Amino acid sequence: MKAVELFTGAGGLGMGVSLAGFSPLAVVERDRWACDTIRQNQSRGNPIVNGWPLYELDVRHFSYEDIDGEVDLVAGGPPCQPFSQGGRHRAFLDERDMFPETVRAIRELKPKAFIIENVKGLTRKTFAEYFNYIRLQLEFPEVVARENEEWLDHLGRLERYQTSGSKDSSTYEVVFRVLNAANYGVPQKRERIFFVGFRHDLHVEWTFPQETHSYDALLHSQWVTGEYWDYHGVAKKDRPSMEGRLRNRVEKLNVDVPSRSRWNTVRDALKGMPDPEQKTGEIFLNHKFQPGARTYPGHTGSPIDLPAKTLKAGVHGVPGGENMLVKPSGEVRYFTVRESARLQTFPDTYIFHGSWTETMRQLGNAVPLALGQRVASSVAQALLKVQEDQLKKSLAKARLS
Structure with missing residues (x-):
């Protein structure tokens, strides 16, 4: 299975995704120090990151046109400072808000699934409206903001689109949950929100992995x-x-x-x-x-x-x-x-x-590697089941013909 990893940082989520069985077609990170960390581990022959196609680039300048073939997964943690307790809490007013770029990647690549991680602070009441805006953009990435359209007006169009009941292969079924890494065996009480989406036409039934x-x-x-x-x-x-x-x-x-x-x-x-x-x-x-x-x-x-x-x-x-x-x-x-x-x-x-x-x-x-792997493995299992079901249908159809 193929993946595109955005906002890779030092590689926590990306390594978890790779260990879950996905091979990256592109790994994008703008920070020089984080890229140097990945490159240094590649030069040491680290088997998890060895061969990663690393792009030291602002994701806003990354073109997805050169990525060949179907993408199974888009994964990444957009910069969290706009929503974190340690940041400035400016949300859409913060120039580091990269959720629009995350949605662009999903819109252009049309992956079978995505995993997006961010800080728990995104769920604060003060961000409730913007949180809903993010969720609806992930569900309907083709409903693009018009030139000079205010985000609240765009939110209104997304809400109308949602209530119209229109669903097709360009839309996603999205679930989200705040996960505490400690409940999955990580030696750290780290709470993060995960958005996981599956393309509507795949008809996937999925829930977050059980706490262990x-x-x-x-x-x-x-x-x-x-x-x-x-x-x-x-x-x-x-x-x-x-x-x-x-x-x-x-x-x-x-x-x-x-x-x-x-x-x-x-x-x-x-x-x-x-x-x-x-x-x-x-x-x-x-x-x-x-x-x-x-x-x-x-x-x-x-x-x-x-x-x-x-x-x-x-x-x-x-x-x-x-x-x-x-x-x-x-x-x-x-x-x-x-x-x-x-x-x-x-x-x-x-x-x-x-x-x-x-x-x-x-x-x-970083995303704790073990937590990223646990979520990505669960997503991988769901996608493999889709492949298995499609193969069974193809074989049954071939026998009938």
Whole structure:
């Protein structure tokens, strides 16, 4: 199956899509540092990105006319700063709003499906009208805004088109959901909205993959069975005391045993890695201590025995607090680039290009590879079923003739 990957960044979603079985026809990213990261991994022979047709280009200047054959999937995460808590919250007024370019790609390529990811902030009430505008454009990409047409007027035309009941091979069935990466085994509480669309003529029935991990299962492992502490070799005398507000919840877990796997934590993610403050040599790529970490209101770091807080890029650089580890002693230090990569489920063999600030920005903008792969694999299964059904119909028709 063939894919076109937009707004690739350091490659999190793109690598997840590739691991799900899609081969990219084009990988488009404008940021030089992110492109250098991909190129450096290609030069090292990384099998996931090796052979990616990378275009270091603003997607607004990318032409889809040279892409041969049918495209099965368009995937990408348009710049999230217009909608993020760390951005300026300007939505359509922000020049970085790339949803119109995302819709253009879908309109011109007519893929069988698409996966579009963005920040949870897009679902805020203040963006409700614009959120609806984005959704309807994804459903009806052929209904293009007219020259000098205000977006609210375009929204009105889209609403009228939707209520007319007109559906054909140029329209899409779109579903969306906010996914918490921790509920899919990622050691990070990262909430992102995913739009997934299938071309109407394919008649696909699809829903988001079921969650596999839970907080209750983590609590059960920590405070009911103690298996979590045993797994990490934490002696009973060194285990933290349970907070009072958790007691009622934990007592209930003695009766109702969670059926899912437990959340993965920062301690899980960092298992087997040397302490970067101990100068033992850089055994792991990008695993270098970064001094200067401190706490301040709103930036208190990630406790080691929970999934990390959301790694952030920030519109004015990297906000330190969310990218800090809180040690069992209560002291804090910055995550190294390699530790952050593990929190984003990148493989240890994947190297990041640039300074600490620059590489942390790339990681803060990335989709966790494991989450991207999970969603893309589910989409791939649906498309393969379509192919299988079409083949069966063709064979049945051939037998009748």
